[in-house]
Amino acid sequence: MKVAYITAGAAGMYCGTCIHDNSVATALKKQGHNVALIPTYTPTRTDEENVSLNRIFYGGINVYLQQKLALFRHTPWALDRILDNPSLLNGLSRFSASTDARDLGQLTVSMLSAEQGKQKKELAKLVKWLREDNEPDIVYLTNSMLVGFAREIKNALNVPVVCALQGEDIFLRDLIDPYKAKALTLLAERAIDADGFVAPCYYYAQFMAEEYLKVPVDKIDVVPLGLNLEGHGNSIERPEPPPFNIGYLARICPEKGLHILVSAFYTLTKELGADNVKLHVAGYLGKKDELYFEELVNQIHAWGLQDSFVHHGEVTRSEKIDFLNRLHVFSVPTVYRESKGLSILEALANGVPVVQPQHGSFPEMVKATEGGILVEPESSEAVAEGILQLFRDPSKRKQLGAAGKTNVHQKLSDEIIAQQLMKVFEKYL
Numbered sequence: 001m002k003v004a005y006i007t008a009g010a011a012g013m014y015c016g017t018c019i020h021d022n023s024v025a026t027a028l029k030k031q032g033h034n035v036a037l038i039p040t041y042t043p044t045r046t047d048e049e050n051v052s053l054n055r056i057f058y059g060g061i062n063v064y065l066q067q068k069l070a071l072f073r074h075t076p077w078a079l080d081r082i083l084d085n086p087s088l089l090n091g092l093s094r095f096s097a098s099t100d101a102r103d104l105g106q107l108t109v110s111m112l113s114a115e116q117g118k119q120k121k122e123l124a125k126l127v128k129w130l131r132e133d134n135e136p137d138i139v140y141l142t143n144s145m146l147v148g149f150a151r152e153i154k155n156a157l158n159v160p161v162v163c164a165l166q167g168e169d170i171f172l173r174d175l176i177d178p179y180k181a182k183a184l185t186l187l188a189e190r191a192i193d194a195d196g197f198v199a200p201c202y203y204y205a206q207f208m209a210e211e212y213l214k215v216p217v218d219k220i221d222v223v224p225l226g227l228n229l230e231g232h233g234n235s236i237e238r239p240e241p242p243p244f245n246i247g248y249l250a251r252i253c254p255e256k257g258l259h260i261l262v263s264a265f266y267t268l269t270k271e272l273g274a275d276n277v278k279l280h281v282a283g284y285l286g287k288k289d290e291l292y293f294e295e296l297v298n299q300i301h302a303w304g305l306q307d308s309f310v311h312h313g314e315v316t317r318s319e320k321i322d323f324l325n326r327l328h329v330f331s332v333p334t335v336y337r338e339s340k341g342l343s344i345l346e347a348l349a350n351g352v353p354v355v356q357p358q359h360g361s362f363p364e365m366v367k368a369t370e371g372g373i374l375v376e377p378e379s380s381e382a383v384a385e386g387i388l389q390l391f392r393d394p395s396k397r398k399q400l401g402a403a404g405k406t407n408v409h410q411k412l413s414d415e416i417i418a419q420q421l422m423k424v425f426e427k428y429l
């Protein structure tokens with residue numbers, strides 16, 4: 001099958017969605033399918049071999065300029081290609097931190113308006129390339145913020161368009177009115193154009209069907225996240241505590257709940273002693289969240305726990321696997337209802353049990369892998385108690401870690417998930 005797999009770059013940061021899209025596209029290629037992984041906005045950044053095209057559609061600079069200045073809606077396409085230079089586009093991570101909420105709302109409405117929006121020239125480029133150079137059997141949009149593309153793609157190519165759902169509700173929730181209300185109306189209107197949707201868990205399928213897309217839930221297939229398991233789960237004997245190593249691997253920001261884990265860590269040092277517990281933190285830190293992280297670090301220093309805290313920064317694939325193999329327990333206690341949670345699977349793939357809030361995708365993930373425990377959401381006390389439970393019961397900790405590792409490797413490899421996704425595609429052909 002020939003698949004046009006349209007993804008969205010994340011402005012130079014390691015992004016779970018980019019990593020997942022790249023690994024699934026790679027697996028589909030290995031299974032004999034002709035897959036073009038097509039980046040939009042910015043280049044994708046992944047911690048393994050990047051199989052995406054060396055061309056960006058809807059380049060972030062052009063999208064922004066066309067939104068703000070009418071002149072750029074009529075510039076020659078050759079000039080636009082200069083502004084789609086990957087090095088320029090990767091610099092957008094610094095720019096995005098200062099983007100005004102009003103600008104973001106207007107841009108979202110315009111993008112969802114697609115052929116009626118201010119970026120219609122960008123859509124014309126994408127459709128022309130798909131029709132003349134790619135000629136796919138099916139088009140897969142990996143974010144519902146791209147669902148506005150579906151109408152023009154179907155009209156021009158007469159092929160099915162399927163759209164993935166990957167946590168867009170968090171973005172939409174933070175828009176301001178009147179743009180938020182208009183964006184939600186447009187999303188529901190444009191959802192009709194897609195032949196079907198794919199969600200990473202049943203919770204998110206139900207939630208998006210009812211709250212945002214206004215489509216029947218049976219229009220949404222569930223295909224769980226999968227991992228490229230190469231290097232994950234090698235038999236590495238992690239040292240017995242002390243210290244008892246607690247890990248966090250995610251974007252460093254309030255919504256991912258690092259402050260909750262830091263408070264739980266403080267509680268645990270009071271219970272077990274500062275020399276017996278260590279908190280290891282890794283992940284991307286954007287400019288807009290630097291103050292948040294600085295305040296957490298200052299609090300750790302005020303408690304006198306700086307020697308029990310290690311910040312690893314952003315990690316490569318090999319560094320990530322080494323990081324996970326140091327840990328005895330893992331937790332990313334998100335404040336919001338997470339729809340994905342790739343790092344949870346990565347921890348489990350390396351035999352690290354997890355302590356996660358009982359909301360979003362986590363109940364399904366823990367049930368499927370049998371690799372962790374669920375606790376009350378938004379409660380540092382509950383997270384501390386969950387971690388303490390695994391500290392006090394080494395046999396349970398090892399049993400959960402072993403079960404999680406086995407189930408992830410047997411059920412959630414990128415090859416298996418690619419096959420499941422292909423079955424979804426086949427029913428639309």
